[in-house]
Amino acid sequence: MGRRTLLRAAALGPLGAALAGCASPFAGVALRIATGSRQGVYFALGSALAGAWRDELGLAVPPEVIGTAGSAENMDRLAAGSADVVFSQVDVAAERLTRVGAGDPGAPRALARVYDDVLHLVVPAGSPIVAVPDLRGRRVSVGEAGSGVIVVSERVLGAAGLTFADLQAERLGLVDSVEAVAQGRIDAFFWSGGLPTPAVAGLAERMPIRLVDLAEGGVLAALRDRYPVYAPGTVPARGYAQLAEPVTTLLGRNFLLVRAGMPDDLAAGLVEVLFQEREGLAAVTASALTIDLRAAIGTQPVALHPGALRYYREERG
Template sequence: MRALGGLGLIAALPACSSSYADLHLTVATGSRNGVYYTLGAALATAWRDALGMREPPAVTSTAGSINNLQLLGARLADVAFNQIDTAADQLAHTAPADPRSLRALARIYDDFVHVVVPANSALTSIVQLRGARVALGSPGSGVLFMAQRVLQALGISPDKDLRPVHFGLDESVAAMKKGGIDAFFWSGGLPTPAVADLAKAVPIRLLNRRRTSSRSTPPTPSTRPAPSPSAPTGSPTR
């Protein structure tokens, strides 16, 4: 499934002169092996060169979208990558005149929600995750936000029906290599380097939500079905 994501957000910045040479910015991204961090590093270099900054913006690795919103609100970051779902949830609870209100810089790409399992797993649909050891994403991440909503839309309680762990992407990949989990959720752009590298090391595949029910309700208003991203991981879907 596909969710609108990769949204660049900016907190209200103080006015500055026409010269950007001494401008200091901090960009909140995500896991170092995720797409947010890769894009953040590339944008920091591009901004330095295009704006004539003496130093590129600092690129910070974070837990993900919700953590990034917290950093923006605390003025510990100036620009942040965010899933549109978590940003919309924040805006719904923030008055327009609130100084913590956010502005969108750009919609950069669509996120794809991955549910990754070993290739030899008996699991063929998300509803079969009941009782399984599932990594749902780290606290403060958009992955956890999306995983909870996907499961709830299918009538699955993440806390009661699964054996959940709250691993980030790197921890999830390491755990799957060791056989420590049955599945993990990830939501990100294509390709996500860590998932692509995992597919080279261990046979994996992706669960296809559309096999669950053709009439199932999208977990969020900005989520829609999409072809399963088999090519970027080299992994089949089922």
């Protein structure tokens, strides 16, 4: 456990006595972490954080890492109290924020912006699909129900003047989407995740693939006019095997969220360990390399949890 967390906990009256007996003040905390697909970055990073929080905060019970469909399910779990820490894309979190009242202890609050998702529109390398409008009539996985992918895919299609009804839309998770493309059962799939996403990297090793450039046809510009929470981004050449040229896409911030009612000291401890263990997290997933103290506070429109805010203020002096 970090020195600051220990000293803060020691000032908590009865909890200080627990520390004197070498017990962590957080020993009785049982955390449930809602992540995403087991082949995605959320699950990898959530699993690594679970181990770090267990060890550094002295949790008697290892945190439970829950595989989910993604952001939308995670936000449902947070609201229902069936998860304590969740990952979410900014677009889903922003929409859910409108459903809660001021002062609601179940309202989402941010611990940190952790990394940015990269939208992937994956097709076989020889596909005639070169722009989003080319998806009309095609067999396309638009994301699993309950995921953040299905939210952003619908918005991207809308920016191109399409709806799900204009496609042969299938609602598949990441693993099933990868297998469906590999077997020729679908023509394309949407995915929003860290770069590289292991399942997509694995597909690129199995067969030549290509990412569709979202700048084609003005789709990215139209999307950002409607939804300014997204930013333009680039997948670099060789970001995946077979990817010969950089591809323009969109980025969506990813947040680590908790309920507003989480005790401040626990929230501060979670954030402290996040930064203390960055190198170890990066050894598990390269997306953790972008965890940065200055960028972490960029969680608008979701407010930082007071415990997280206190940590950042202390770190910045």
